[in-house]
Structure formats: structure tokens, C-alpha cells
Amino acid sequence: MDAARGPKGFPPNIERSLSQILESLAHILVQSGISFPSLTRMARVAFVSAARDSKQDAGRAPKISIASIAASTGLTRPEVSRILRSGCVSTTAHSMSRAEQVAGGWITDKQYIGTRKSPRPLRFEGKGATFSSLVRAYSGDIPARAMLLEMKRLQMVHQDETDTIRLVRKAGKIPPTTASALRAIYPWVSVLSESVKHVSRHSLTSKTDHLSLNFDSVPQALGAVRILSERREAFLESIAQLGTYAPRGSTCKVDVTVAVAAATPYLVSLSARTQRRAKK
Helix, strand or coil: CCCCCCCCCCCHHHHHHHHHHHHHHHHHHHHHCCCHHHHHHHHHHHHHHHHHHHHHHCCCCCCCCHHHHHHHHCCCHHHHHHHHHHCCHHHCCCCCCHHHHHHHHHHHCHHHECCCCCECCECCCCCCCCHHHHHHHHCCCCCHHHHHHHHHHCCCEEECCCCCEEECCCCCCCCHHHHHHHHHHHHHHHHHHHHHHHCCCCCCCCCCCCCCCCCCCHHHHHHHHHHHHHHHHHHHHHHHCCCCCCHHHCCCCCCCCCCCCCCCCCCCCHHHHHHHHHHC
């Protein structure tokens, strides 16, 4: 193995950056109950789409072979063929998480369905149909207690004071912050992708800075967020004035993405704040 490269053949800096990106994305997905099988399903489709587009951009023959896409992506030819036939992500088979498999069994297995064809309330363990027997049947090797905690975290079940467990929803509740985070990420990644695709011989100018701002109250923090939004608009206008407003007569194009992300203000513990003041 080349000492200047990582175990997969990537330069160490690329592997480190890619690992950091995936770890941050994984935090968002795990908190929302989006499973690894679901991500890998979408990743397969994305890789096939990217490989097909790159060969079209390179001016290859209109008919792109399945073998060439398989060679570029590392997928097998049957996998590539199946993805190309399906057409898009939404038409591929959904890969359910373990919690969704348990919920699916709860609403389809006659042993766990009540008289009104609704999922029966279950005891955690005991004789007959219980939550533990349901988990053994549909979750593979996941223990019942761990599955109960996970389904509670995803707000899929409710356990009352009598330890009776009821199914609330058949899929995890995805918080609005997840949708907001992914919407914020997409434009930034998209413009970087286009830059790498069309300007392969030039370096990409990109720098992202992270700042943590401290305030004495939540209203002050919210006011700062509003000011950030106003300054972002003014900054965009100043950048637009650098270029020309006649795209037909221009000979060069530069794509610029400006991202301003501000998380909801959260309270700092009194002990941590006291420690910071003591250091001053």
C-alpha cells in the first residue's frame, strides 16, 4: 500500500474530510431514524446516476454500457441494470429500519392485530402475544429492551403506567430540523459538485468558517439571527455587483454559494458560564 495514501487508495486528507462529512451527516440521520440500509439504497442510485452523467459529459457514445457504469461505481452489473430499470430513487424498494420492521409486523401479523384490525396494545413480556415476542419475530438479533427504547426515541410507541405498549406510528417521526438541515446542505454541495465537474483543471476556492456567539438572553440571540439574515441579503447584493448582468455577452461564469446557518439558540449551563467567566 502506498504510504502517502489511505487504506482505500485515497490521499489521507481526502479520506479525513470524507469521514468528517459522513460522520456529521450520520448524526442527522441517526437522530431522525433514517437507517443505514436506506442510505446505502439511495447511495447506489446516486452513484449510478453520477457515473452515467459523467460519461455523457465526457462526450462518449449516447448508449452507455452497464459494464462501464459498474466499473466506475464498484457495483455489480445486475445492480446497475436494476437501478437503471427503476429510473429513480422513489421507485426502488424501500429498505426499512429494524424499528419499521417491528411496526410492520405489528400491523400485519394476525397475532398482533385486534378485533378492529388495529395493532393490539402489548405487554412487554409474558405468555402469548407480547412486545418481546413481536421483536423476536421481526427485528432479527435486536433485544426487545433495546428496540423499545429506540421506538420510544423515535416516538413510534407509547408505554403507559401499566407497562402496556401501544403503537403510535409505523415510522419514526422526523423532526423539522432534519428537513431544514438537508435543505441547507444541498445548495452548497450542489455548487461544489458542478464546480468539480466543469473545472477539473483548476482549484476550487472554498473556505468555511464556524463561529460560536454568546448572548445574555434568548431575545438577544434571536435579534442577532435577524441581523445575520439582513446582512446576508446585503452581502449577496454586493457580490452580484461584481459580475455583469448580460449573461449572453459574457465569456466566463463563476458560481458562488453563500451559506449562513444559525442553529436555534440553546441555553448554556450556569456552571459552564461561571467557569468561562472565572477564566477571564
